Amino acid sequence: MTRTSGGPGGRTPLRVAARLHGYPPRLNAGAEWMVHSMLRALVERGHDATVWLSRYSGDREPYELDGVKVVPLQARLDFSSAVRQADVLLSHLENVQATGALARGYGKPLVVVCHNTHAHSFRDMASGDTALAVYNSAWMDRQAELFFTEYPKSVRPDTSLVVRPPVFxxxxxxxxxxxxxxxxxxxxxxxxxxxxxxxxxxxxxxxxxxxxxxxxxxxxxxxxxxxxxxxxxxxxxxxxxxxxxxxxxxxxxxxxxxxxxxxxxxxxxxxxxxxxxxxxxxxxxxxxxxxxxxxxxxxxxxxxxxxxxxxxxxxxxxxxxxxxxxxxxxxxxxxxxxxxx
CATH class of the missing domain: 3.40.50.2000 (Glycogen Phosphorylase B;)
Known part of the structure; x- marks a missing residue:
């Protein structure tokens, strides 16, 4: 049943928990800014988005960036509690397999953002029950299709979407x-x-x-x-x-x-x-x-x-x-x- 009422457009605000290795403003690579732009869009739509970092960053206290909450590794140790309370989990790069395991264990839908066409990126995504795969280009979408054709026993994501890295x-x-x-x-x-x-x-x-x-x-x-x-x-x-x-x-x-x-x-x-x-x-x-x-x-x-x-x-x-x-x-x-x- 669709969660409705209360939120923007009649939607109940979702709780999105992201597990990432780094985040702006300390880590300013394109992958991190792409995910930030996407989480920011969810926040502007009325949803709650929190990033839980998996690596030491130098930050000791949680902070916000454009409405996205960021929890440094050394600030809090209760990511598993956040997973249990989340409606959706999101990850990319090195954290996909671990976050996928948590998604399966807690019965949560998993979103994987793919930033490159390297085979291990597709294998990591296919190692779990990915509900939504996001590709950053039409080229990557085609490369993913080639991967699943070559490895037909791999688990395809339930659905996929091309989101070009948003630049305002x-x-x-x-x-x-x-x-x-x-x-x-x-x-x-x-x-x-x-x-x-x-x-x-x-x-x-x-x-x-x-x-x-x-x-x-x-x-x-x-x-x-x-x-x-x-x-x-x-x-x-x-x-x-x-x-x-x-x-x-x-x-x-x-x-x-x-x-x-x-x-x-x-x-x-x-x-x-x-x-x-x-x-x-x-x-x-x-x-x-x-x-x-x-x-x-x-x-x-x-x-x-x-x-x-x-x-x-x-x-x-x-x-x-x-x-x-x-x-x-x-x-x-x-x-x-x-x-x-």
């Missing part, structure tokens, strides 16, 4: 700055290429933003400014307001949230053509192979032409408008509410 344009939009920026300077994201380009273009200003994970390659060069790890709520002022062009020469991206954030301000994005980035950036993307520094330098010099930059910026803004998250988030909230019927 008004919260990121700004006037672009002057620098060429790389966010998360580990090797897989393009840290070495940034250093190569900075050496090749000594009269050009670069911005190296330290990331949430991976060994950071932070060039010690006069034309490279290094910015330490930045909270998502500060990206507009500390990063995008100082950025003219964003580099995304990533070895792997299942989507590429930073690129979509940059598009909101009409900032052109030069990216390696991963399946995720070609889907997220679409016609706005300027694609060059990450192993071709000559190509990246040529594109950067081409964008010094004001007319070329205006055209690239116009395409970026148009793509940003296409990626308005309203429809995806409405479908997401509706799917979670259906789990409590």
């Amino acid at each position: 344009a008004a919260e990121y939009r700004t006037r672009p700055g002057k620098k060429i920026t790389l966010i998360n300077c580990n090797a897989d994201k393009g840290g070495r290429l940034l250093e190569q380009l900075a050496r090749r273009m000594p009269d050009t200003e670069f911005l190296a933003v330290a990331g949430a994970y991976g060994e950071q390659i932070l060039p010690d060069l006069p034309n490279v400014e290094v910015v330490e790890h930045v909270s998502g709520h500060e990206m507009r002022e500390r990063v995008y307001a100082r950025t003219r062009i964003l580099l995304m020469p990533s070895f792997y991206e299942s989507w590429g949230r930073a690129g979509v954030e940059a598009l909101t301000s009409g900032i052109p994005v030069i990216a390696h053509p991963t399946p995720g980035l070609t889907e997220s950036l679409a016609d706005a993307g300027i694609f060059a192979d990450r192993n071709d520094p000559d190509g990246y330098e040529a594109v950067l010099r081409k964008l010094q032409d004001p007319a070329e930059y205006r055209l690239a910026s116009k395409r970026a803004k148009a793509r940003s408008a296409e990626l308005d998250p309203t429809t995806d988030l409405d479908a997401w909230c509706t799917a979670v509410e259906a789990l409590a019927t």
Whole structure:
């Protein structure tokens, strides 16, 4: 029977308990901000969302972020009680199997958010009775179907949904700055290429933003400014307001949230053509192979032409408008509410 009355739209507020290894503002990777945006949407719909952290974070007291409650590992030890009282459990990445076991033990529906197409992600999701699988791109949805076709004995989720990592344009939009920026300077994201380009273009200003994970390659060069790890709520002022062009020469991206954030301000994005980035950036993307520094330098010099930059910026803004998250988030909230019927 559907839970009704009392809440928004006649719905009784749901209790959603999420088990995650880290969370903003300490951990500001794309996966964490995607889940935060989704939980925030549930809160705005009148539901209760609480994140229980599974790793030490340095925080000792619970806190709130945009209405989402966050309980650090060392603050409280009663996650099992929260599971018993929850209507829905949610997890991603390393916590999927453990949270799935709790969902089975307590008879709770489990939501799994998938952020990559690695086989172990699909295996973890298929190891339990997943009520709802959320994929961050159409490409990942297709890859999941290939996995279940190849491994027909795996347990499919009851239902699945594509939710593109929600980016609220008004919260990121700004006037672009002057620098060429790389966010998360580990090797897989393009840290070495940034250093190569900075050496090749000594009269050009670069911005190296330290990331949430991976060994950071932070060039010690006069034309490279290094910015330490930045909270998502500060990206507009500390990063995008100082950025003219964003580099995304990533070895792997299942989507590429930073690129979509940059598009909101009409900032052109030069990216390696991963399946995720070609889907997220679409016609706005300027694609060059990450192993071709000559190509990246040529594109950067081409964008010094004001007319070329205006055209690239116009395409970026148009793509940003296409990626308005309203429809995806409405479908997401509706799917979670259906789990409590």
